[in-house]
Amino acid sequence: MSISLERFGDRWSLLIIRDLMVRGFRTFKEFQESGEGIATNILTDRLQKLEAAGIVTTEAAETDGRRVNYRLTGKGIDLAPVLLELLIWGAQHEETGAPCELIVKMAKDREDVLAEIRRRWRERDPTPLLPKFGDGASGRFSTNPSGGLTPLIRAG
């Protein structure tokens, strides 16, 4: 556990990993503008450390020579369960904007959510896993008529 924390036990690393994992971020600029307010020097430092730790890889974008695409490695995507538990804990115990039923659903369908995250990673599907709250049906999960939330992976 202490080794895990040495790799990403700071305020930013796990947020970067989350954004790569479920928000479809690929580039430096996306992180910079994500609203969390990370400084560019810290962002550089964290991306390099995550790469050195084998959690993230970089590849130059073929369409744009300036751009660098960041991507999680298998080791990185294996952090999905950690992030999911962090999300569930925060939603259960702190004031968040997250709809309550959504969290219940994610806790119950844990394995489905993780499988969907892995699929998106394998297939390089950049669609954000979740809509911004209040967005309606624009993400991978959507509200159904009964007011509950239905993962699209079940609907087909």
Next chain:
Amino acid sequence: MSISLERFGDRWSLLIIRDLMVRGFRTFKEFQESGEGIATNILTDRLQKLEAAGIVTTEAAETDGRRVNYRLTGKGIDLAPVLLELLIWGAQHEETGAPCELIVKMAKDREDVLAEIRRRWRERDPTPLLPKFGDGASGRFSTNPSGGLTPLIRAG
């Protein structure tokens, strides 16, 4: 998730929580001498922040007026899944001293491990959940004749 990380997203907080959760730590001195090398002022600061966040409670020990007993709250013990996932990830992807079969077992019997952690918390059982590696049968888990690892909660 960012809210979770605001509460304990630093190098020490989760280690403190782990020690309370599975190593049976109760007092300031135990943390100080745990070998991780946390400075006393930082330890004070983290314990106070965790208390302010409702993750830890303090009570004066009735047997010794100097001593303060720290204990996880329900909110604190609910972090068990997070810590377990961190442990599993670290063991799978980094060089650790942990025996490989033990980790496989913990990943497989996740729910049993979590139930045992909760039971120990409810009953204020201070026995360390795990022996130090190589300790044999002195903890809550022990090796069985086939070389696998058997949680005592199943045997007893």
Next chain:
DNA sequence: CAGGATCACTTGCATTTTGCAAGCGATCGT
């Protein structure tokens, strides 16, 4: 009940990490 040990902290100060703003070279679109 005196004196020293122990406990949970505090304090002062050096070092490290972080945050902020500006700037840089390479590449891109026009």
Next chain:
DNA sequence: ACGATCGCTTGCAAAATGCAAGTGATCCTG
């Protein structure tokens, strides 16, 4: 050719951390 954009660096101030010594309350021993 020229300005905009990209990932990243630099300089410097502010905050967090680490380290050593010290503090007051309580305990244990003789």
